[in-house]
Amino acid sequence: MAASSLIRRREIALATVVLAGGCATTVYRPTEPRPVMGPGVQLDVVSVRGAAHQAEVEIRTQQSTLIGPASWSTADREACSATQALAISQRPQPDVLNPLPNAFEVNGAEVVFVELGNGRELAQPGLFLDVKVDTGAAQGCLRAPLTAAGSETLWRADQRPWALSAGLRFDAPLESLEGTGARLSAEFRALFPVGPVRLLYGVILGGASCRGSDCPALGDDGDVGVTGLFFHIGGELGIERRIPLGRWSLSFTAGGSISAFHLGAQSDYMGGQNAGVAGPFASVTLFAPRAEIIPGFAPPARRGTHGPELIVQHLTAFGRGPTENAWALGFGWRIEATQ
Secondary structure (H helix, E strand, O other): OOHHHHHHHHHHHHHHHHHHOOOOOOEEEEOOOOOEEEOOEEEEEEEEEOOOOEEEEEEEEOOOEEEEEEEEEEOOOOOOOOOOOOOEEEEEEOOEEEEEOOOEEEOOEEEEEEEOOOOHHHOOOOEEEEEEEEOOOOEEEEEEEOOOOOOOOOEEEOOOOOEEEEEEEEEEEOOOOOOEEEEEEEEEEEEEEEOOEEEEEEEEEEEEEEOOOOOOOOEEEOOOEEEOEEEEEEEEEEEEEEEEEOOEEEEEEEEEEEEEEEEOOOOOOOOOOEEEEEEEEEEEEEEOOOOOEOOOEEOOOEOOEEEEEEEEEEEEEEOOOOOEEEEEEEEEEEEEEEO
């Protein structure tokens, strides 16, 4: 493997770790106990994690009982009539999940985690978690509420949830910027509420074209990888304010970013290969209308929403030659969800 490819993979892995560090999943707990009873069985949903991504379920039985499959359903459908079983697992350690079969035995007490899925269907009122039970002598279905049927609050978190945002964008400097040209970038952000705004930090990585007469030929060299293109990785800090517009919403973001650019080139290339690019940015994102807020959760939990983003930057490049400044315009698409 080429050394440059190995370095890029390590940088991407490091960026992922940096973004994830210190970001725990938001835990919503019931506003009041809501255990449900069946034939010799008690089931209690003791927490819901993230934007209804996972349910922590406590099960108590008086004898050996077959539990499962689990599914979710609406009130107008027969209990346990869904055909798609939800994945269930145990958590012997905080960061370890061991999958369980769709139906498993419990004799006494057990805590399991039910994966509720990532689809938009969870953002609707009146959903229940259905779990089949079978003691051998009696069978039944336990039905526990997941989302509110009306305006009531079923679940409450101790703090406002953070959000994870991802985007793909294309931008280009309008003037010379030390040979760095149009960029295609992936961007990942973590956003944390502070009063009426959210603080954000994120990582950016991608590729860029090379502009100018001193660019190496575009190609694929077996020793150094792709030549004639820049690879870039960097970080950003900023603040964001989201404003609802009926079923739509606008997100205004301002901050600063800095990135390291490395130009792929043959071993006999005499020009500079490394540059830094930094500067302030501002963007506006129009998030699409959809029923993203999950009923019954406070503070609000949102399933993923998405929309177009317009970005303006004023960049300074340094390292390959005389420092140069340029405005850059970009367009992207962003998705965001409560974690």
